Amino acid sequence: xxxxxxxxxxxxxxxxxxxxxxxxxxxxxxxxxxxxxxxxxxxxxxxxxxxxxxxxxxxxxxxxxxxxxxxxxxxxxxxxxxxxxxxxxxxxxxxxxxxxxxxxxxxxxxxxxxxxxxxxxxxxxxxxxxxxxxxxxxxxxxxxxxxxxxxxxxxxxxxxxxxxxxxxxxxxxxxxxxxxxxxxxxxxxxxxxxxxxxxxxxxxxxxxxxxxxxxxxxxxxxxxxxxxxxxxxxxxxxxxxxxxxxxxxxxxxxxxxxxxxxxxxxxxxxxxxxxxxxxxxxxxxxxxxxxxxxxxxxxxxxxxxxxxxxxxxxxxxxxxxxxxxxxxxxxxxxxxxxxxxxxxxxxxxxxxxxxxxxxxxxxxxxxxxxxxxxxxxxxxxxxxxxxxxxxxxxxxxxxxxxxxxxxxxxxxxxxxxxxxxxxxxxxxxxxxxxxxxxxxxxxxxxxxxxxxxxxxxxxxxxxxxxxxxxxxxxxxxxxxxxxxxxxxxxxxxxxxxxxxxxxxxxxxxxxxxxxxxxxxxxxxxxxxxxxxxxxxxxxxxxxxxxxxxxxxxxxxxxxxxxxxxxxxxxxxxxxxxxxxxxxxxxxxxxxxxxxxxxxxxxxxxxxxx
Numbered sequence: 001x002x003x004x005x006x007x008x009x010x011x012x013x014x015x016x017x018x019x020x021x022x023x024x025x026x027x028x029x030x031x032x033x034x035x036x037x038x039x040x041x042x043x044x045x046x047x048x049x050x051x052x053x054x055x056x057x058x059x060x061x062x063x064x065x066x067x068x069x070x071x072x073x074x075x076x077x078x079x080x081x082x083x084x085x086x087x088x089x090x091x092x093x094x095x096x097x098x099x100x101x102x103x104x105x106x107x108x109x110x111x112x113x114x115x116x117x118x119x120x121x122x123x124x125x126x127x128x129x130x131x132x133x134x135x136x137x138x139x140x141x142x143x144x145x146x147x148x149x150x151x152x153x154x155x156x157x158x159x160x161x162x163x164x165x166x167x168x169x170x171x172x173x174x175x176x177x178x179x180x181x182x183x184x185x186x187x188x189x190x191x192x193x194x195x196x197x198x199x200x201x202x203x204x205x206x207x208x209x210x211x212x213x214x215x216x217x218x219x220x221x222x223x224x225x226x227x228x229x230x231x232x233x234x235x236x237x238x239x240x241x242x243x244x245x246x247x248x249x250x251x252x253x254x255x256x257x258x259x260x261x262x263x264x265x266x267x268x269x270x271x272x273x274x275x276x277x278x279x280x281x282x283x284x285x286x287x288x289x290x291x292x293x294x295x296x297x298x299x300x301x302x303x304x305x306x307x308x309x310x311x312x313x314x315x316x317x318x319x320x321x322x323x324x325x326x327x328x329x330x331x332x333x334x335x336x337x338x339x340x341x342x343x344x345x346x347x348x349x350x351x352x353x354x355x356x357x358x359x360x361x362x363x364x365x366x367x368x369x370x371x372x373x374x375x376x377x378x379x380x381x382x383x384x385x386x387x388x389x390x391x392x393x394x395x396x397x398x399x400x401x402x403x404x405x406x407x408x409x410x411x412x413x414x415x416x417x418x419x420x421x422x423x424x425x426x427x428x429x430x431x432x433x434x435x436x437x438x439x440x441x442x443x444x445x446x447x448x449x450x451x452x453x454x455x456x457x458x459x460x461x462x463x464x465x466x467x468x469x470x471x472x473x474x475x476x477x478x479x480x481x482x483x484x485x486x487x488x489x490x491x492x493x494x495x496x497x498x499x500x501x502x503x504x505x506x507x508x509x510x511x512x513x514x515x516x517x518x519x520x521x522x523x524x525x526x527x528x529x530x531x532x533x534x535x536x537x538x539x540x541x542x543x544x545x546x547x548x549x550x551x552x553x554x555x556x557x558x559x560x561x562x563x564x565x566x567x568x569x570x571x572x573x574x575x576x577x578x579x580x581x582x583x584x585x586x587x588x589x590x591x592x593x594x595x596x597x598x599x600x601x602x603x604x605x606x607x608x609x
Contacts, residue, residue: 020190375393482578
């Protein structure tokens with residue numbers, strides 16, 4: 001989830017691009033760079049870290065030119081560094097890129113055999129070399145770009161310059177966002193509206209498989225394979241703040257709606273469908289090492305701990321290895337019994353959570369194998385762990401975690417397939433089925449997001465309640481905990497999650513007509529038991545909000561309010577159920593007037609114990 005800005009016109013490009021990158025820094029802040037095209041060639045300035053470092057460099061080494069491209073990076077391939085920063089250059093070609101190129105390793109090998117030398121660890125550099133290689137036989141820069149882009153697999157938005165074409169800028173997209181701004185004899189390109197809103201409100205939104213060729217004062221739109229297109233501009237009347245949030249009222253709502261994309265990015269390039277297996281590039285352990293594991297301990301805090309609980313069901317169910325779940329702040333203080341045959345997995349969105357980092361260090365001191373799931377490349381936990389599975393959620397601005405949580409669940413699912421195959425507990429066919437199920441998740445998440453308006457109506461109905469209960473069974477019990485946590489975090493309403501079967505052991509005493517009870521009751525292996533628990537609540541006057549499977553008339557007839565979700569598998573229900581719970585918490589918080597993105601007393605990353 002990087003930020004791209006491009007400009008072609010009569011003004012100096014660097015100030016326009018830099019200010020655009022500043023507006024997009026929420027999309028990435030690991031490194032940044034700008035390249036401009038002048039008659040004598042292309043000049044690149046890049047720096048590691050936040051934009052202030054690039055700003056200082058540009059003050060020391062100014063960059064002239066009226067055509068340019070810029071980039072602010074959220075690292076996916078290659079640690080944050082000046083070398084891995086964009087733009088990337090190969091011969092006469094310079095590229096900035098947002099997305100993930102799934103076949104970059106095979107392309108890189110082909111290009112190296114053709115004599116190309118790579119200087120970075122990124123997938124993006126492959127694009128520059130590929131265009132440069134195709135330019136040797138193509139009739140034009142444009143033709144070389146079209147040929148090269150058709151060889152790429154994955155998601156990308158790119159802006160490309162060629163030093164031998166001093167009046168040309170090419171942009172294209174497949175699966176990653178890109179918008180074109182229309183000025184007076186000038187054009188702006190960006191991965192999001194805020195970057196260019198100060199210069200124009202006339203925007204053209206590019207669709208997947210489209211290419212824009214800017215040559216002087218003329219813009220031509222076509223498909224990547226060359227079919228001409230007529231594009232109609234749209235007038236944008238958002239305020240600058242609304243534009244930064246993509247038109248959403250809050251970052252949290254924007255990030256909830258980004259979840260289909262976040263899951264796609266997390267699984268991109270990792271699914272080996274024919275083998276029924278998963279490729280985890282930084283796992284750190286081969287099959288032989290994984291076969292030595294006799295038990296697992298997963299350590300995390302808060303929302304990540306709920307993901308860990310869900311992971312226990314996945315791993316034990318498919319891999320038949322015992323899994324313990326620990327709260328990171330308690331781990332070191334209970335003298336944990338772990339050894340070299342224990343795999344300790346830590347989960348942290350930021351990779352900087354102090355208690356989780358301390359738990360990782362304790363595990364390493366005790367000789368355990370260790371592995372991390374986190375969202376930030378080259379974070380402290382990622383650096384210190386022997387292996388890491390990166391989620392590709394992109395920066396999460398809202399304090400209450402949403403897309404980071406569902407990508408943690410996705411990463412745990414990926415690990416389960418890889419671990420199960422390594423242990424021989426999953427057959428090729430079982431692996432293929434699990435992968436096929438996972439590939440459907442982004443589409444089903446999009447269907448879940450269609451419940452937004454209905455969820456808002458339910459929120460209005462229950463917003464004045466002082467207490468909520470959330471019930472779930474099996475792997476949906478942790479999702480009940482997560483739903484309750486979301487409501488507590490941002491609306492300040494007391495809420496508790498329970499295993500549905502535990503109600504009769506005490507919590508049922510809390511049930512009355514003033515307490516809404518959110519019941520997670522999809523049609524899965526525990527459906528009948530959960531319906532029975534729901535009926536116990538109703539019999540005592542409880543007001544049930546049920547999350548059920550589409551077309552479930554039995555639940556529909558019993559519950560006071562329902563949210564219906566697509567039919568799916570037990571393993572992946574937790575991901576789909578998370579969306580309406582996030583939306584319910586969000587809408588109640590908005591109706592109560594709380595600060596949704598920055599709730600009181602909370603920080604995004606807890607870096608002290």
